[in-house]
Amino acid sequence: MNEFSWSRKDLLGIAELSAAEIGLILDTAESFREVATRPIKKVPTLRGKTVINLFFEASTRTRSSFEIAEKRLSADGLNFSSASSALVKGESLIDTALNLQAMAPDLIVIRHGHPGVPHMLARRVAAGVINAGDGAHEHPTQALLDAFTIRQAKGRIEGLRVAIIGDIEHSRVVRSNIHLLHKMGAQVVVAGPYTMMPAEIEALGVEVAHNLDDALRDADVVMMLRIQLERQGKSLIPSVKEYFNLFGLSRDRLKLAKDDVVVMHPGPMNRGVEIASDVADGPQSVILEQVSNGVAVRMAVLYLLSGVRGGEE
Amino acid sequence: MTSLIRGGRIVDPSQDLDGVQDLMMEDGAVVAIGESLEIPDDCEVFDAAGMVVSPGLIDIHVHLREPGHEYKETVASGTRAAASGGFTAVACMANTLPVNDCRSVTEHILREAENHGRARVYPIGSVSRGMEGKSLSAIGDMVAAGAVAISDDGLPVSNSELMRRALLYTRHYGIRVIQHAEDLDLSGDGVMHEGQWSTRLGLPGIPGSAEDVMVARDLILAADTLGKYHVAHLSTARSLQLVREAKARGLDVTCEVTPHHLLLTDEEVSKSGFSTDCKMKPPLRSVADRDALIEGLIDGTIDAIASDHAPHHPDEKDESFSCAPFGIVGLETTLSLCLDRLVRPGILSLSRLVDLLSWGPARALGLPGGTLAVGSLADVSVFDLDATLTIDRHTFVSRSRNTPFAGWQLQGRAVATFLGGEQVEAI
Numbered sequence: 001m002n003e004f005s006w007s008r009k010d011l012l013g014i015a016e017l018s019a020a021e022i023g024l025i026l027d028t029a030e031s032f033r034e035v036a037t038r039p040i041k042k043v044p045t046l047r048g049k050t051v052i053n054l055f056f057e058a059s060t061r062t063r064s065s066f067e068i069a070e071k072r073l074s075a076d077g078l079n080f081s082s083a084s085s086a087l088v089k090g091e092s093l094i095d096t097a098l099n100l101q102a103m104a105p106d107l108i109v110i111r112h113g114h115p116g117v118p119h120m121l122a123r124r125v126a127a128g129v130i131n132a133g134d135g136a137h138e139h140p141t142q143a144l145l146d147a148f149t150i151r152q153a154k155g156r157i158e159g160l161r162v163a164i165i166g167d168i169e170h171s172r173v174v175r176s177n178i179h180l181l182h183k184m185g186a187q188v189v190v191a192g193p194y195t196m197m198p199a200e201i202e203a204l205g206v207e208v209a210h211n212l213d214d215a216l217r218d219a220d221v222v223m224m225l226r227i228q229l230e231r232q233g234k235s236l237i238p239s240v241k242e243y244f245n246l247f248g249l250s251r252d253r254l255k256l257a258k259d260d261v262v263v264m265h266p267g268p269m270n271r272g273v274e275i276a277s278d279v280a281d282g283p284q285s286v287i288l289e290q291v292s293n294g295v296a297v298r299m300a301v302l303y304l305l306s307g308v309r310g311g312e313e
Numbered sequence: 314m315t316s317l318i319r320g321g322r323i324v325d326p327s328q329d330l331d332g333v334q335d336l337m338m339e340d341g342a343v344v345a346i347g348e349s350l351e352i353p354d355d356c357e358v359f360d361a362a363g364m365v366v367s368p369g370l371i372d373i374h375v376h377l378r379e380p381g382h383e384y385k386e387t388v389a390s391g392t393r394a395a396a397s398g399g400f401t402a403v404a405c406m407a408n409t410l411p412v413n414d415c416r417s418v419t420e421h422i423l424r425e426a427e428n429h430g431r432a433r434v435y436p437i438g439s440v441s442r443g444m445e446g447k448s449l450s451a452i453g454d455m456v457a458a459g460a461v462a463i464s465d466d467g468l469p470v471s472n473s474e475l476m477r478r479a480l481l482y483t484r485h486y487g488i489r490v491i492q493h494a495e496d497l498d499l500s501g502d503g504v505m506h507e508g509q510w511s512t513r514l515g516l517p518g519i520p521g522s523a524e525d526v527m528v529a530r531d532l533i534l535a536a537d538t539l540g541k542y543h544v545a546h547l548s549t550a551r552s553l554q555l556v557r558e559a560k561a562r563g564l565d566v567t568c569e570v571t572p573h574h575l576l577l578t579d580e581e582v583s584k585s586g587f588s589t590d591c592k593m594k595p596p597l598r599s600v601a602d603r604d605a606l607i608e609g610l611i612d613g614t615i616d617a618i619a620s621d622h623a624p625h626h627p628d629e630k631d632e633s634f635s636c637a638p639f640g641i642v643g644l645e646t647t648l649s650l651c652l653d654r655l656v657r658p659g660i661l662s663l664s665r666l667v668d669l670l671s672w673g674p675a676r677a678l679g680l681p682g683g684t685l686a687v688g689s690l691a692d693v694s695v696f697d698l699d700a701t702l703t704i705d706r707h708t709f710v711s712r713s714r715n716t717p718f719a720g721w722q723l724q725g726r727a728v729a730t731f732l733g734g735e736q737v738e739a740i
Contacts, residue, residue, distance in 0.1 A: 093632060093633060094631055114634065114636065115515040116514070116586070116587030117633045119586050123586075136515030137514055137515030137516070138515070199509070199511065199512055199518055200509035203513075
């Protein structure tokens with residue numbers, strides 16, 4: 001597969017991608033990574049293309065990453081965030097979408113708290129739509145940058161054992177990663193408090209470990225997830241302290257994993273809650289590489305999608 | 314006035330009848346069934362050769378939205394939709410604005426039905442005043458005005474003591490308490506069935522237990538009170554088993570299921586790409602639940618198929634899956650869906666389906682009709698098992714369009730309905 005065979009208008013999730021498509025995005029990202037090392041970090045690839053960053057949920061990392069990717073590709077980026085968007089004025093989602101479409105953007109990057117909103121948008125607009133996170137559903141560019149980082153650290157994805165620890169139920173990162181890692185031939189084990197484990201997760205082909213130690217044992221990669229004590233006013237765990245005792249990643253416990261294990265975190269991190277500082281800042285951590293790679297991966301996605309035009313509806 | 318439906322295949326499970334005969338009606342009642350009945354002078358004749366003639370179909374769970382939400386549906390439009398779908402009677406839920414919790418609202422609905430209705434309308438009063446779950450509505454007054462049951466449908470009766478009181482008090486009137494069985498704490502902010510598909514889609518789930526714990530609680534209360542209890546839109550295997558056991562113990566318990574819970578599962582939310590026409594309460598359940606419900610139809614645990622016709626304006630449904638209101642319409646699709654997907658493949662006999670859509674619901678709520686026995690109400694449905702159709706939401710006579718069945722190609726459809734012996738005007 002090469003860039004000319006890329007045929008998707010949108011990137012809505014990993015679930016619908018083939019291994020070849022994932023491979024193409026990662027390979028393309030590889031070629032963009034070098035741009036960050038130049039004294040003038042800019043290529044003219046997307047000059048004249050308009051990209052709208054539509055963020056209905058607070059985001060620092062992902063939005064900045066997309067913005068930098070757009071600037072490095074010379075695209076014209078425009079930011080809408082929920083505080084300034086028409087949604088607070090009572091405009092329906094559909095009207096917002098149609099209004100944006102009327103401005104003829106080439107691509108729309110959207111983050112929304114509700115699953116399926118990017119899909120709904122993609123059906124209504126001719127612009128390519130990139131899902132930057134929809135509720136607890138998918139966060140495809142995060143999984144792609146994670147895969148890129150794993151490939152960089154390990155040289156491969158196939159055959160690795162990847163442990164994902166934390167609030168599995170509310171994490172879009174987990175879902176996209178499970179799909180991606182399976183498609184690329186890795187094995188996934190998840191662990192977390194049972195109050196944060198979604199129903200029938202085994203149906204997605206993952207192994208569910210009963211405790212952190214079982215999950216860590218022989219892991220090649222450990223991904224820690226951000227923990228929020230409360231969701232919708234419900235306390236899913238009694239306290240931060242209890243959480244760290246049960247599922248927090250300390251240096252001692254990390255010894256259960258393979259010697260060359262790498263530790264990842266999609267951010268934002270709660271030091272001392274899900275991960276000890278000496279692990280987060282330790283030699284096995286690739287957390288900041290994830291952030292750097294995020295820019296290259298998003299450049300690749302923007303580039304590939306900008307070549308495809310059309311609307312489904 | 315005399316009229317005759319000639320030469321149709323009369324299917325009437327209340328009399329164990331299935332054969333080609335004529336049906337004679339006079340002054341609103343059935344007067345004769347027989348082969349080659351003599352046609353008197355001034356008799357209107359409807360030729361039903363090749364068609365099925367059944368007791369008028371009754372949908373005991375619809376939302377007519379009047380008063381208060383006329384932009385979604387009215388008594389006039391809803392009963393037209395009923396007639397179009399082969400139904401001669403509907404029981405309408407109390408979650409209107411204002412709530413049907415007193416005589417004046419019940420009377421308003423019945424007056425609209427009298428003036429504009431194309432099907433009989435049986436109002437269901439609310440259990441609690443304003444559906445607030447606190448004090449009992451004016452139940453006796455509403456029954457005197459024509460209410461046939463009480464329900465806070467749309468919301469459950471969460472307070473156990475109130476449910477107990479409702480089951481006790483309704484014994485004076487012999488009417489049923491219809492429960493929308495849902496533990497609101499367990500369903501929480503859920504928008505679809507909790508299972509692998511909610512997990513895949515990242516949508517908050519409504520566990521089956523949200524329904525089951527409520528049904529279990531209510532059955533305990535029904536046993537203690539000797540009350541008459543009905544489970545609306547039952548959707549899980551375990552609730553069905555609870556009802557099955559309660560019936561075996563002799564409790565006066567009935568239940569209904571919807572066509573969508575019989576024909577669709579939670580996977581549909583994914584297949585449809587988050588279509589809000591797959592969002593309703595209770596949610597589309599698992600394959601195992603669906604299979605159990607089919608079993609319940611066959612073994613007689615389920616008393617009725619009811620649509621839970623819940624019209625919503627397209628603008629309201631054109632939202633994110635999380636934000637859109639719960640509910641879909643069903644009056645114009647129920648009969649064809651059941652004929653094509655349950656009877657045609659041989660899952661149900663035609664007679665059993667007619668039972669579930671007429672005699673069963675009539676008995677559950679103690680309504681007139683549901684039978685063509687001589688002397689009974691001359692409400693009749695005529696349908697053609699061979700006619701085909703493609704469900705097209707734009708041709709609905711309902712004011713709303715929210716169906717997950719758009720585009721389905723079906724065989725079997727309503728041809729005509731008769732109310733009190735008179736053919737209901739074609740739409």
